[in-house]
Amino acid sequence: MKKLPFIVLLFLAFPSASAQDCGGQWIFIQDRQPLGNREKPGLVYDDTAGHVVLFGGASAVQAPGGTFAWDGTTWTRFQNSNDPTTRLEHAMASRPGSTNQKILLYGGRTFNQFRTETYTFDGSAWTLQASIGGPPGIYGGALAFHQGIGKYIHFGGISSSGLYSDSTFEWDGTQWLPINIPGPTARAFHAMEYDPIRNEIVLFGGRGTGGAGYLGDTWVFDGASWTLKNVINQPLNAAHAAMAFDPSRGTMVMHGGSTNVWPFPANNQRNQTWEWNGAGWTAVNESNPLARTYMAMVYDAANSELFLYGTTDSQHYRYRWDQGPPTINPVGGSATADYPTCPLNLGVIATSGTPPTYQWYKDGVPMVNAARISGVATPNLSIHPTRASDAGLYFCRVTNSCGSTDSTSIVVNAQCQADVNMNGAAEPSDFTAWITAFNNNDSAADQNCDGSITSTDFTRWLANFQIGC
Ligand SMILES: [Ca+2]
Ligand SMILES: [Ca+2]
Numbered sequence: 001m002k003k004l005p006f007i008v009l010l011f012l013a014f015p016s017a018s019a020q021d022c023g024g025q026w027i028f029i030q031d032r033q034p035l036g037n038r039e040k041p042g043l044v045y046d047d048t049a050g051h052v053v054l055f056g057g058a059s060a061v062q063a064p065g066g067t068f069a070w071d072g073t074t075w076t077r078f079q080n081s082n083d084p085t086t087r088l089e090h091a092m093a094s095r096p097g098s099t100n101q102k103i104l105l106y107g108g109r110t111f112n113q114f115r116t117e118t119y120t121f122d123g124s125a126w127t128l129q130a131s132i133g134g135p136p137g138i139y140g141g142a143l144a145f146h147q148g149i150g151k152y153i154h155f156g157g158i159s160s161s162g163l164y165s166d167s168t169f170e171w172d173g174t175q176w177l178p179i180n181i182p183g184p185t186a187r188a189f190h191a192m193e194y195d196p197i198r199n200e201i202v203l204f205g206g207r208g209t210g211g212a213g214y215l216g217d218t219w220v221f222d223g224a225s226w227t228l229k230n231v232i233n234q235p236l237n238a239a240h241a242a243m244a245f246d247p248s249r250g251t252m253v254m255h256g257g258s259t260n261v262w263p264f265p266a267n268n269q270r271n272q273t274w275e276w277n278g279a280g281w282t283a284v285n286e287s288n289p290l291a292r293t294y295m296a297m298v299y300d301a302a303n304s305e306l307f308l309y310g311t312t313d314s315q316h317y318r319y320r321w322d323q324g325p326p327t328i329n330p331v332g333g334s335a336t337a338d339y340p341t342c343p344l345n346l347g348v349i350a351t352s353g354t355p356p357t358y359q360w361y362k363d364g365v366p367m368v369n370a371a372r373i374s375g376v377a378t379p380n381l382s383i384h385p386t387r388a389s390d391a392g393l394y395f396c397r398v399t400n401s402c403g404s405t406d407s408t409s410i411v412v413n414a415q416c417q418a419d420v421n422m423n424g425a426a427e428p429s430d431f432t433a434w435i436t437a438f439n440n441n442d443s444a445a446d447q448n449c450d451g452s453i454t455s456t457d458f459t460r461w462l463a464n465f466q467i468g469c
Contacts, residue, residue: 022285023285023322023401024401025288025319026308026317026318028315029315029316038054038059038064039057039088039294039310039311041055041056041088042090042091042092043298043309044298045094045300046094047096050302051069051302053070054309056086056092057086057310058088063111065086067121070300078125081121081124082125084105084117087110088109089140090115091107092104093152101173104143105118106119106134106135106141107137107139107157109139114139114160115139117131118130118134118171130174134176137155137167138158139158140156140189141158142203146223154169156206158188164207164208165188166184168221181224181225181226182226184226185209186208187206188206188239190203190206190239191203193244194245195220195252198220199223200222200223202243203218203221204238205238205241218276229279231281235254235270235272235274238257239257240257241254241256241270242292242296246275246306251275253274253275254275254276255272255295255319256269257270271289271290272284287354287401296309300318305318320354322352322353322354322400322402324353325400325402325403326351326356326398326404327350328398329350334413335410335411336413337386337387337388339387339417340386340387341385342384343384344383345381345383346360346380347380348396350398350405353402356399357400359396360375360376386414388414391414393409394409395407417447417464418464418465420433426464426465430461431461438453445461447461447464
């Protein structure tokens with residue numbers, strides 16, 4: 001009797017279901033360094049430093065200041081960074097590459113004051129710039145850096161007299177210049193970001209003139225003109241949604257937002273995440289939808305994930321995409337259940353974008369844990385002690401929100417340990433066979449399954465013999 005290794009290797013794995021864009025989920029980040037409650041902060045990515053930069057954001061009761069970097073684990077406050085007066089609903093965007101105007105900030109408001117300043121951030125400190133002739137939409141406007149024309153573009157917002165703006169402006173490095181072109185209707189609190197694949201700025205929704213209507217139209221700005229996109233499947237009209245371009249998907253990703261006018265009940269916070277591929281929107285199939293508004297989102301390239309921060313609870317989230325159904329590393333073949341003493345251990349190693357679930361099957365039937373059986377819902381199935389009846393076909397089904405993958409079946413043969421000469425019966429001649437196995441250092445002599453062959457194995461052979469086959 002030769003024993004096979006307990007952990008067997010499966011040769012193949014095949015998905016029983018699949019979906020390419022099956023979604024993912026927002027993962028809450030437990031934060032030991034809360035930045036305070038910040039609605040509508042500015043959140044951009046500094047690709048030179050390789051971290052997310054946050055400035056501003058406030059709640060009805062607090063307006064915590066400071067400029068912070070997020071490295072995927074820790075918030076670090078910039079020191080001596082000459083911070084602007086803290087604010088919310090300002091417009092902020094970053095440009096890739098090394099530049100002394102890495103990040104541009106315009107406008108915003110405090111509780112009782114409009115902030116009309118323009119600031120740039122060089123990666124470590126803010127510099128006040130000229131704001132003469134700046135966009136009339138002081139707060140609630142949006143900024144994006146258009147890489148094709150190398151300029152920051154500002155659209156919309158609300159003026160100090162409460163007028164909603166339909167103006168497009170560019171920042172050329174030293175001053176604001178109006179771009180007198182037709183475009184989206186006047187609005188504020190729209191989502192706006194640059195799409196480097198389509199080389200255009202994408203704008204969605206916002207709150208329309210007078211604050212009466214929430215919008216759901218999609219516009220693109222190619223560097224010269226605005227175009228209204230003909231969208232068949234459009235997200236719900238919303239303002240205060242968060243949007244960021246995700247290079248891992250090649251899509252613009254938009255989450256949440258408010259779907260009704262102030263004061264809105266909590267259930268008017270949209271829980272959907274949508275993807276824009278340049279031609280249409282697709283609702284992401286999320287396993288744990290998250291309803292939020294008044295937050296900001298950025299793609300954290302250093303950690304290859306979307307990062308969401310804001311609203312009144314100072315919580316933040318990262319988005320984990322499913323990468324399809326689980327894959328199972330080659331693990332299998334056949335195994336032997338040496339009964340009645342030895343254990344049977346079967347294992348799979350699965351890879352999955354989100355934590356998967358496991359279910360072991362025997363002869364096509366889902367297994368349940370019992371006195372001898374454990375781990376039926378884990379990667380590692382254990383049966384101890386084994387019985388002749390443990391022979392059969394085993395496989396493990398690994399499931400995530402994208403589908404399931406079954407391991408290749410593992411053929412388990414049962415072998416009675418007392419039948420050392422493997423002729424199908426326990427009999428006195430097996431005593432001689434055990435002596436031979438012992439002398440040959442054959443693993444069949446290891447009757448107590450401890451990995452070594454000693455005289456105690458003879459005592460165990462007697463016991464196994466008495467139990468019989
Ligand atoms: Ca025998
Ligand atoms: Ca032994």
